[in-house]
Amino acid sequence: MNLKSSNQTFLYEHDDLFNELVKLNFQNKLPNKILLSGEKGVGKCTFAYHFINYIHSSNEAKPYDLKNFEINSENKSFLLTQNKSNPNFELVDIGEDKKKIDINQIRNLILSLNKSSFNDKPRFVLIDNIEFLNNNSINALLKVLEEPNDNIFFILINNNKKILPTLKSRCLNYKITLSFDQSINITNKIISDDVNNLVNKELICNYSTPGKLLQLISYGNEFDIDLENINLKELISLIIHDKHFKKDNSIKELTYYLIELYFRSTISIKNIKLINLYNLFIKKIDSTKKFNLDDEVIFIDFNENILNG
Numbered sequence: 001m002n003l004k005s006s007n008q009t010f011l012y013e014h015d016d017l018f019n020e021l022v023k024l025n026f027q028n029k030l031p032n033k034i035l036l037s038g039e040k041g042v043g044k045c046t047f048a049y050h051f052i053n054y055i056h057s058s059n060e061a062k063p064y065d066l067k068n069f070e071i072n073s074e075n076k077s078f079l080l081t082q083n084k085s086n087p088n089f090e091l092v093d094i095g096e097d098k099k100k101i102d103i104n105q106i107r108n109l110i111l112s113l114n115k116s117s118f119n120d121k122p123r124f125v126l127i128d129n130i131e132f133l134n135n136n137s138i139n140a141l142l143k144v145l146e147e148p149n150d151n152i153f154f155i156l157i158n159n160n161k162k163i164l165p166t167l168k169s170r171c172l173n174y175k176i177t178l179s180f181d182q183s184i185n186i187t188n189k190i191i192s193d194d195v196n197n198l199v200n201k202e203l204i205c206n207y208s209t210p211g212k213l214l215q216l217i218s219y220g221n222e223f224d225i226d227l228e229n230i231n232l233k234e235l236i237s238l239i240i241h242d243k244h245f246k247k248d249n250s251i252k253e254l255t256y257y258l259i260e261l262y263f264r265s266t267i268s269i270k271n272i273k274l275i276n277l278y279n280l281f282i283k284k285i286d287s288t289k290k291f292n293l294d295d296e297v298i299f300i301d302f303n304e305n306i307l308n309g
Contacts (some may be wrong), residue, residue, distance in 0.1 A: 003214050003250075005045035006081060011069040012186040012210075014047050017174060018069065021051055031172040033145055033154045035130075038176035040159040041211020043186070045128055047176065048155045052124045053078055056088060087118045093128040096249060099292050101129070103136040110144055113152060125154045131161035138164055145170045178209065186210040191217065199227045206232070206261045215254055219244070232262055233307055240303045245295065252295055256285060259302055277306060 011018070024030045036044040049071075054064040056077035064071060071078050080086035090112055092105055109125065117123060127133075133141065145154060145167075156171060178186070187195045187210045195204060195213060203216065220227040223244060230238070236258050239245055245252045263278045284298050 003211070003218055006049050008046045008049070009071040009073050009078075010189070011046060011050045012043070012189055013178060013182050014043060014176060015069065017176065018047065018051060022054065022066065025055065030153065032148055032152065033156070033171040035156045035158060035168060035171035035173040036176055037158045037173060038160060039209050041209030041213075041215070042176050042178050042183075043210065044157050044159075044176050045126070048126050048157065049081070052089060052126070052155070053081070055122055055124070056086075088121045088123045090123070090125045091128070092125065094132050094249075099132070099289060100134045101127075101132050101137050102134060103140055106133075106137045106140040106144075110140070113144070113149060117151070120151070123152045125152065126157070127154065128157045130156045130158050130167070131163055133167075138167060142166060142170070180208065183208060183210050183213065187213045187217075190214060197228070200230060200232075202231055202265075203227065203235070206265060212257065215250060219251055219254055222247075232258065232265065236262060237303060237307055240299045243296070245299060255295075255299060259285075259299075262306075281306070 021030065021034075036048060038044050050064070050069065053071045053075065054066065057063040057072070057075045060076050062072035062075045064075070077086060077088075081089055084091075090109055092101060092109055094101055095105075113123070113125070127141075148154065154171070156167075184195060184204075190210065191198075191214070195217070198217060198220075199213070204213070216227065219225070223242075225235075225238070227235075236255070239251070239255050239258070245255045259281070263274075263281070267274050267278055281298075281302065284301075287293065288295060288298050
């Protein structure tokens with residue numbers, strides 16, 4: 001299952017916001033700095049790729065289908081983006097082996113933007129996971145955002161995390177949300193099946209976005225796990241015991257999310273001990289991510305002292 005946002009040719013929901021930006025573009029009033037905020041997996045990045053393709057493909061063969069919110073997979077701009085050779089598109093995101101968007105990525109972006117364009121199409125910069133910009137990266141980016149070159153548009157993606165007010169204030173902020181039913185319907189459309197037949201209801205009820213559900217299903221398929229008949233505690237134990245989190249960052253991210261779900265589903269006001277353990281682990285997780293520490297240590301600690309303690 002290919003979950004990359006850049007590969008999704010259908011956009012589900014978010015019609016109103018998409019049409020609002022289309023209208024602003026038609027009126028030549030499209031903001032050149034847009035911030036899309038919302039929970040991880042709600043479709044923000046997919047939305048951005050679709051809107052960018054709508055703009056770039058407008059005068060090309062097989063343009064964007066605005067009626068059905070669909071990218072034509074044979075469209076030139078789409079294929080160039082897939083091949084990472086679109087001269088009018090720049091992506092900045094966390095590297096596979098990184099935990100932050102570092103200053104060199106922003107410097108390379110600035111160098112690229114200062115080069116002459118091959119055509120007169122708008123150039124788009126998509127920066128995903130902006131909460132992972134380090135301080136140096138943010139300072140460098142702010143300078144670009146203050147005085148962007150003509151015909152350059154920035155779309156920033158924030159996963160409901162705290163970001164610097166100076167960064168947020170320079171953008172027009174759009175909040176993207178989905179109801180639980182919308183998330184289930186989108187997931188079912190993407191997998192062409194009913195997620196209730198594939199995943200334990202305890203897990204489904206704790207998942208709030210299509211992206212996270214699809215990530216879970218993809219993980220289950222990869223390791224041949226019967227997600228319909230495994231509960232949250234058993235799933236976390238399995239991931240940690242078999243060290244699946246070492247496979248790639250997406251499974252590591254999934255592990256952290258499942259740990260958070262476990263605390264949320266078991267914690268109560270009366271259980272002071274569990275509340276203290278939750279606060280302790282949140283601090284440990286933050287420190288692990290901030291200082292690039294060994295994730296395995298915190299996962300084993302959680303398994304031994306919380307799940308089996």
